[in-house]
């Protein structure tokens with residue numbers, strides 16, 4: 001490969017953190033996915049935001065694949081695909097997310113020579129196959145050597161001519177390994193499995209104050225609040241944790257699990273506050289106070305508790 005080609009290719013690998021990174025959107029974000037997956041500790045937090053130190057980066061693309069909101073811009077390393085068989089040809093083996101996307105692109109066989117196998121790769125393969133079974137798919141076929149191309153036992157003349165024509169068109173591709181590359185935008189796994197959700201979003205109706213912070217920050221529009229309902233569309237959720245991190249009432253929690261895609265609608269009630277008599281909205285069927293009166297009540301109770309504690313401490317000193 002010439003110097004110019006190598007230089008042009010290296011431009012692809014200029015990984016960059018995009019402004020829609022969860023940590024750029026909120027200082028409450030706890031996401032560390034890109035940092036945790038970098039094998040060279042080339043990503044570090046500066047003022048709470050991830051920064052890539054290019055001198056330490058080895059262009060493995062693990063950060064690109066791990067980001068739940070596709071906020072690490074860049075291309076993944078080239079992968080060799082021959083006749084729908086994914087040939088592992090380096091120690092930089094693909095990530096779980098990548099394999100799930102390849103599977104949906106029709107690549108169901110992985111050729112992995114002995115020298116590239118190791119415990120981490122085997123474990124990841126086991127994990128991806130378990131996920132595929134939960135997603136109602138057949139697991140990957142794994143082999144050490146390239147499998148022969150399928151051929152038909154008997155065909156009509158028309159079928160034969162059609163097959164020759166098609167195979168001629170693909171001849172070049174078969175002779176030379178096709179180099180597949182994904183960029184960050186290709187790795188939204190949920191888009192490739194529309195019948196399933198990968199996360200369960202739990203809303204604690206007794207805590208939510210309908211402040212809409214989660215709705216405003218969710219990058220996948222999973223949380224929608226209108227006059228009558230709080231709708232949770234978990235199918236689109238990428239488990240970025242932002243809603244859980246920023247909810248001031250700790251009313252949202254997330255659990256990684258695969259299940260058929262469902263849209264949940266929680267009713268929103270319009271009521272009159274029993275204290276200030278102003279109208280207000282809530283997801284809590286039994287709550288009788290508006291948010292402002294609830295906060296006032298909580299504040300008064302905490303002052304009373306503190307006074308009691310103070311008096312108890314005072315009396316123990318007298319003893």
Ligand code: SF4
Pocket residue numbers: 017018020021022023024031032033034035050066067068069070071072
């Ligand atoms: S994984 Fe993505 S969202 Fe999380 S800190 Fe890194 S760039 Fe930001």
Ligand code: SF4
Pocket residue numbers: 207208209210211212213214215246247248249250251252
């Ligand atoms: S779940 Fe939390 S962030 Fe979302 S509207 Fe309710 S209180 Fe606000």
Ligand code: SF4
Pocket residue numbers: 201217218219220221222223236237238239240241242243244254
């Ligand atoms: S629902 Fe929460 S975890 Fe899922 S994508 Fe939206 S903000 Fe991220």
